[in-house]
Amino acid sequence: MNYIGNKLKALRQELGLTQTEMAAGVISVSFYSKVERGLNDIGVNDFLEILQKHNVKPQKFFKSFKSEQYDQKKINTLINKFVKAANEDNDKEIKVVVQEFESIEPKTSFIKSQTLLAQMIATTHDHNALKSLTENEKRKIKKIIFQKDTDENEYLRLAIIANTIRVYSFDEASFLISNIIRRYKNVNKIDRKILSALSALMVNYTNWCIEKKQFGNCSAPLKYLRKLPATVELAFSKIIGQYYEDILNDKKNEAEKIKYMLIKAGYQTIVNKIVSGK
Structure with missing residues (x-):
């Protein structure tokens, strides 16, 4: 059981620290990260020094921070x-x-x-x-x-x-999106919750691209949306993605059908926020 690692992680979260801040220069961040995950054992002296850096007494450490606090x-x-x-x-x-x-x-x-x-x-x-x-x-x-x-x-x-x-500025956002798509390119190995967040990000960025008439920037996020698995959780984002594709390909009638369907389903607020044309 990864008792020490779990308790260090609980303490770090309670203190609102990153892993870098928690390690405090006592051990490397990569080593500390593995301690939290139970992959490395931390030495007694290093462990006590980390607690001292954060003004935490060993007696207090071995109480349940999580259960006591929230x-x-x-x-x-x-x-x-x-x-x-x-x-x-x-x-x-x-x-x-x-x-x-x-x-x-x-x-x-x-x-x-x-x-x-x-x-x-x-x-x-x-x-x-x-x-x-x-x-x-x-x-x-x-x-x-x-x-x-x-x-x-x-x-x-x-x-x-x-x-x-x-x-972000549009250029900053575009750079960020490119990096995210590259990092999460293997969609079949990504957690379903993370896929949901990624799909929302691609939708929101594409909407911005069309607003700014930066149509060339729409290709990568829309291609990414098409690659995502056809699950219930991602259905909404994929439908919006298809709407954008219809807008970009001047298929106005098809785009209007999607908007009508969304309005009928109770998504008037979202329809008001998505672009209506190129």
Whole structure:
């Protein structure tokens, strides 16, 4: 059983630290990462030095940080619920989840960071709201997006990028999308939740490309959407992707049929936000 690794990870999350910050120069980040996953055993002296760096006494360490401070299962449920609401532009549900985050006690570092992320998406997932952000506010959002460790926050990070892609300049976003497509090119080996976040990201970026009449940039994300498996979770994104393809190929009647179907299914809010033509 990976007792020490799991407890170190729980402590790190409680302190709101990245793996780099947690390792504190005592051991390498790659070695520390393997300790958390149970692949490496940490020496007693290194272990005690890491605790000392973070002002944590060994006696306190061996108490259950997670069970004492918050219900992790509840947090994960809220995160998943929130990401789904944001992807669907369900403003009413977004507000409800943000309120649930804000009501959690005690306000640990981890809870504060998750509440901040929820509030951030709530105020920026609509690109009209993004236009009112200052450059300093945009920089803060970018920092938040990449402050957590990739191995444990992959899904959440991609979901945040999908909903706040316009905090970047168009060129920055295009570069980011290219890297993400390259990194996640083998779609058959990707977790279903991550695929869902990726599909939302491709949809939102393509919509932006068409708005800016950067039609050449639409090819890669639409090709990626076509590659995704035909699952229920990805159906909505693939339908929107087909709508964009019809728009780009001047198949106006086909595009209008898709819009009509979405409106009939209750997605008027989303239809209002997607581009209506080239």
